[in-house]
Structures are given as C-alpha cells and as structure tokens.
Amino acid sequence: MDVEDEPLGGPVSAASAATGDAPPSGSLHVPSITVPGRYHYLKWWQFILMLLAVWVPAAAIGPGLFYWWSHDQSKNKTAVVFVVLVYVVVCTVAGLMLAMVPDRPLVSALAMAMISAVFASVVAAAPFYGAFYCDHIQRHCLMGVLPY
Numbered sequence: 368m369d370v371e372d373e374p375l376g377g378p379v380s381a382a383s384a385a386t387g388d389a390p391p392s393g394s395l396h397v398p399s400i401t402v403p404g405r406y407h408y409l410k411w412w413q414f415i416l417m418l419l420a421v422w423v424p425a426a427a428i429g430p431g432l433f434y435w436w437s438h439d440q441s442k443n444k445t446a447v448v449f450v451v452l453v454y455v456v457v458c459t460v461a462g463l464m465l466a467m468v469p470d471r472p473l474v475s476a477l478a479m480a481m482i483s484a485v486f487a488s489v490v491a492a493a494p495f496y497g498a499f500y501c502d503h504i505q506r507h508c509l510m511g512v513l514p515y
Contacts, residue, residue, distance in 0.1 A: 409472040417473065421480035422487040428454065429488025433495050458484045 432454070436447045462482030468474045501508035509515055 407470070407472065409476055413473065414476050417476040418480045418483075421477065421484050425458075425484035425487040426491035429490070429492035430495050432488070433492040433499075437495075437499055454488075455485050458482065 432447065432451055435450075436444055439447055458481055462478045462480075462484075465474055465478035465481060468478075497508075497513060498511055501511055501513075507515060
C-alpha cells in the first residue's frame with residue numbers, strides 16, 4: 368500500500384479503534400474550506416452605500432404617503448392606511464427573509480437597510496407632519512414645525 372492510497376488520517380489499527388484512542392494529531396490534515404477572494408465581513412463604506420441605496424427611496428415614500436393622507440378628502444382613509452400597512456409589512460418581511468441568507472455580508476446589510484426603511488420614511492415625513500400639526504393648532508411653533 369502506497370502513501371497516496373492511505374486515507375487522510377493515516378492507517379488506524381483495529382486495536383486503537385476498539386479502545387477509542389485517537390490517532391496522533393500530527394497525522395490529521397483537514398483541508399481549508401475558505402474561498403479566496405470572498406470576504407466574511409463588510410467594509411464600512413459598502414454598508415453606508417447599501418443603507419443610502421435603500422433609505423433614499425424610503426425617504427421619498429414616507430412624505431409621499433403622508434401627502435396622500437393629508438390631502439385625501441374622504442372621511443375614512445382606508446386606502447391610505449392599507450397602503451401604509453402593506454408598505455410596513457413588505458419592508459419587514461423582505462428584511463427578515465434577506466436576513467436568513469447565510470455567509471453573504473452584502474445581503475445582510477440589505478436586510479438591515481430594508482428593516483430600517485420604515486424608520487427612514489418616518490424621519491423624512493416628520494417635518495411635514497410637524498408643519499401640518501402646527502397649521503391646525505392655536506399655539507406657537509418653533510420654525511413652524513415644533514410646537515412649544
């Protein structure tokens with residue numbers, strides 16, 4: 368039997384296998400499963416670009432939905448509220464499903480951006496809501512947005 372025909376761990380005698388003795392650790396060789404050129408982490412600028420790629424459209428959706436809500440003349444705002452609910456559910460479920468992808472840091476960053484897209488929408492719509500609120504109350508507002 369040549370050396371090339373032996374298994375990676377080397378020959379193991381029946382006596383050592385029966386007693387549970389492990390072969391010497393120097394004879395074991397485990398090949399690396401690391402793929403060269405593939406990162407297991409994300410650079411900070413890639414993460415920031417991924418957040419911006421998701422948050423910029425989300426920042427446009429938030430004020431758009433608020434504009435629709437504030438200018439809807441119907442007594443019940445069922446359509447607007449339903450669309451907001453669908454938006455929140457889609458962002459959350461998409462983010463959770465993307466978070467299940469293993470060993471892909473860019474997809475993980477996309478998942479975090481999708482889950483926080485609703486927050487970006489609320490932050491972008493907040494000044495418009497403040498102005499809307501200040502237009503309808505009798506108190507003073509700081510810069511027309513913050514009531515005091």
